[in-house]
Amino acid sequence: MFTQEGARPHLNNKSRWLVLACLTLGLSLIVLDETVVNTAFPILTADLGLDAYETEWIDSAYALTFASLLIFFGQLADRYGRKKFFLIGVAVFILASLGVALSDTSTGVILARALQGCGGAMILPTTLAIINTYYHGRDRAIAFTIWGGTIGGVAAVGPMVGAWLITFHSWHWAFAINVPFGLLVMVASYFCIPGSKSRVKRKGLDLTGAILITFALFAVVFAIIEGGRFGFYYQREPFTAGSMTWPTSFPPITLLFLAIGIASFLAFFFVEKSRLKQDKDVTLNFDLFRSRSFSAGNLVAFVVSLGEFGLLFTLPLFLELVGGYDLLQAGVILSAIALGALIAALTGSFVCQLMGAKRTLQLGLALEIIGIAGLGITLTSTSTGWEMAPWLVAYGVGIGYATGQLASIILSGVSGHDSSVAGAFQSTSRQLGAALGTAVLGTTLVIGLGSAAETLEAKGVPTGQAQEISQELQDSGGESISDLATEPGGVDLVQVATGTFTTASKSVAWVVVVAISAGLLVSFWIPKNAAREKQAG
Incomplete structure (x- = not known):
């Protein structure tokens, strides 16, 4: 073959x-x-x-x-x-x-x-x-x-x-x-x-290096993925894993994972350099x-x-x-x-x-x-x-x-x-x-x-309602647009929402x-x- x-x-x-x-x-x-x-x-x-x-x-x-x-x-x-x-x-x-x-x-x-x-x-x-x-x-x-x-x-x-x-x-x-x-x-x-x-x-399978790089990548990717939910500047909401809870009074758990990831990367680097000098795997x-x-x-x-x-x-x-x-x-x-x-x-x-x-x-x-x-x-x-x-x-x-x-x-x-x-x-x-x-x-x-609120207010929508609609758009990623059609003045609301989504896109x-x-x-x-x-x- x-x-x-x-x-x-x-x-x-x-x-x-x-x-x-x-x-x-x-x-x-x-x-x-x-x-x-x-x-x-x-x-x-x-x-x-x-x-x-x-x-x-x-x-x-x-x-x-x-x-x-x-x-x-x-x-x-x-x-x-x-x-x-x-x-x-x-x-x-x-x-x-x-x-x-x-x-x-x-x-x-x-x-x-x-x-x-x-x-x-x-x-x-x-x-x-x-x-x-x-x-x-x-x-x-x-x-x-x-x-x-x-x-x-x-x-x-x-x-x-x-x-x-x-x-x-x-x-x-x-x-x-x-x-x-x-x-x-x-x-x-x-x-x-x-x-x-x-x-x-x-010589030898590099289990130490494999564990370190796997853990490092897991920690960094976790921090990136969950950063939007839990925040990087402060802990936006509690993090729960099993019986453990990370409260909002603590520093962001994403920063902890980033620090662990970076430390694991550094340890991995030194382990690999040492093994290579010894002609190990x-x-x-x-x-x-x-x-x-x-x-x-x-x-x-x-x-x-x-x-x-x-x-x-x-x-x-x-x-x-x-x-x-x-x-x-x-x-x-x-x-x-x-x-x-x-x-x-x-x-x-x-x-x-x-x-x-x-x-x-x-x-x-x-x-x-x-x-x-x-x-x-x-x-x-x-x-x-x-x-x-x-x-x-x-x-x-x-x-x-x-x-x-x-x-x-x-x-x-x-x-x-x-x-x-x-x-x-x-x-x-x-x-x-x-x-x-x-x-x-x-x-x-x-x-x-989030810019929908300003546009809605300019069209005469009360500030409270405009901000509520804008927040719903943000929370749903735009999927609340279809719900606006059933509200009073729905045609205008949908027009603003679709225009805002287009601009955001x-x-x-x-x-x-x-x-x-x-x-x-x-x-x-x-x-x-x-x-x-x-x-x-």
Whole structure:
């Protein structure tokens, strides 16, 4: 199935595309689940009678385990086998998805979602490592472009798939669909993907380092996710975990978690340096950062992820609350992003061969900026899907070019035996950026919705009522707009609310533009010929 060419393993012509198909299907499993789940949240919450805190933890449980375990599982995959961990990850993800689908309590759903995060943390870095190991020359450019296009395309199609499942079946199927899909991935991957692992053998498994980095990432991501709820300047409300309560009279618990996370990172750094000097196994080899492709690429990944998928955070809400589209119609409109990602997948190899990985990355980021800025300029409360489509297509092409080539650049400066952990670190950089970005974008939207009070007062609405309506808009993330129609003067109230939501959405778009523009500037630090050698074969 595969041959050795020099020191580098190569797949034969037939198997290389079967392997890539398996990897992208595995990647699709976790990307599709995340976007489908977001669509299912409102109905799941109502069906199980969950409060706001329980609903938040259904999402947070996945994000915390996924982000905190990426590097640990990446290290184990390099040591014990990437195919093995890919298959285990898919199996865990299937079982966890079935667990969510069959759960009828908040505790069951939250625990199963945490287990899904474990499975996802095994799948994602191994897909990158296998591509980095077996694909060279022109095939490498094609493989990474398809990998990046899969993320953008599937993320865009997810809301439509979720809406269809919920509309014609139930929220349970938003999770149960992963079972047959995952089994298909497992069977195909078992027969098609060759085994690979690091050939470098060091003494002892680095359990201390693994525990420290996992705990550090958990603490930092927890602080970022929960900062909006509990605050960073003062403790906004009590934090309860089991029988323990952290009262509002104490300093913010988020700062405690941040401090613990930073201390754990420092301890991890010194432990890894010490073990490396003794030629012992390490969880993360800090020598990787000597490669400018790796260090600069990860910085770009972090900065860009602050806003890259921010459009998918606010646009579905805009389409439903302001545009009046139902879930399925909104999903169809967002599929324009998938069309752009498909265009990128079909043209990415040619563009990369012509321009090189760095310039293709920069072209992709520029197209993302153009797409989002176009929406920021032209978006109105009467905008139609057709008017948004060109900007969404440009955004999708940009994601396809940028995401795949950034991964290629980061891994180009990494030796084969560190591929999984390097891919895991890239994914961790993205997860940290995305978590922080979601918090920033959510705050931007809420602040924008708060301006409704001033507009309502200018239209003669009593101050008390105006402030109450504005607060409801902020607390509900805009979902209270539909309730305003039943109040006296409802038409005018809805008009103000939709106008305010539109303005807030445009503000979110410009924050995203700033974040991606910053990533574009940082990308100039990447070496000119990054990934060119591996793409040259």
